[in-house]
Amino acid sequence: MSFQILLNVFLAYIWMFLKNDYSSSTFFIGYLLGLLIMLAYRHFFKERFYLSRVWAVIKLILLFLKELVLSNISVLKLVLSPKLNIRPGIFALETELTKDWEITILANLITLTPGTLVVDVSLDSKTLYIHAVDIPEKHEAIDSIKNTFEKAIMEVSR
Amino acid sequence: MEEIYKIVAALFIIIGTFLSLVSTFGLIRLPDVYTRNHAASKSATLGIMSILLGTFLYFHYVHGHFDTRVLLGIFFIFLTSPVAGHLISRSAYHSGVKMWEKSVEDDLHNAKEKVFIKK
Incomplete structure (x- = not known):
């Protein structure tokens, strides 16, 4: 579970770097998008989502x-x-x-x-x-x- | 709009005071430590929680002051009050406070005796 949260935060930071905008709202959007990506690939995790x-x-x-x-x-x-x-x-x-x-x-x-x-x-x-x-x-x-x-x-x- | 928020906050505070009053009545009326603890640990929790919620709503909507400390207070009371209730009745039982004479069942007493015999 902690690995998944860490991955999600990592994806959010990647989104922030892509947008070149470091505000908390961009982080939030990145977090949600990362969540969507992880939802799509949830079968590849050993633990449940x-x-x-x-x-x-x-x-x-x-x-x-x-x-x-x-x-x-x-x-x-x-x-x-x-x-x-x-x-x-x-x-x-x-x-x-x-x-x-x-x-x-x-x-x-x-x-x-x-x-x-x-x-x-x-x-x-x-x-x-x-x-x-x-x-x-x-x-x-x-x-x-x-x-x-x-x-x-x-x-x-x- | 402000009036509605005032009324809602007042309702929460009134419910909270009423519950606290009921738990006081319970402390007086109920027969022994354990049953009194029921009143003290449940009604007092929700009573204080709804008083704090009413305070929070009032200051947030009427004065525009968002006080997170009140929310933290609600959270910690929610967390600690059942533990306090459990500890009071546990220490009462182990220091030998008798249950009410109309009590019908005491599995803990039987279990304790079994442990004693095993030793």
Whole structure:
């Protein structure tokens, strides 16, 4: 990925030299043109094209924001409801992610999900211990973590 | 046009204060450290973020002053607040703070016992 970005910057500089104009707008145009050229020749790279990874990162950030808003609505409902009708508890969740930074991002995402909060990570970093406000709803939480978050993070790291 | 921006900024700030208020209520109402942490780590994050966003919009559109430091503030709160929530509940658990008596499940306790037996 870093090689591709470097190549793209190199192409942008070549465009600047061709145009004999060294302003930032020319650099930007050169960068976009270089991107197009690299898009055309993307099968010659050993790794996948880096823009798809950038796109995955953007999707992950949007997912973060969406979950933040949703979890706020659920906390709002919980706090402002007249009766506290909750059964909290800590449940364990096996994760497929292996790298440390992936698990960090997953833990952050889980903390921002409605009704869940990471309490601890096991020493072999395979199991996350998650505190949930409502244990009967834990299957939904596990479902969304497994299907949405882990997939979105894998998109980035793959 | 300026009035619209003023109203939008004011809306963001009002939503932010309301969320902060709700998280304060949550701190008072909820029963134990862990459930309180839910209120503190979620509502406070979005509350502060939307107050900062409202401030940013106001100064950008009404005073024409583009303040990147406010955006950086939003970014770092977004980054650090879940970590803070996690650390508070983790240290609470390991220093032996009891969960609420109506809590139904504690897998971490079971896991800890297993590790203890293995040693």
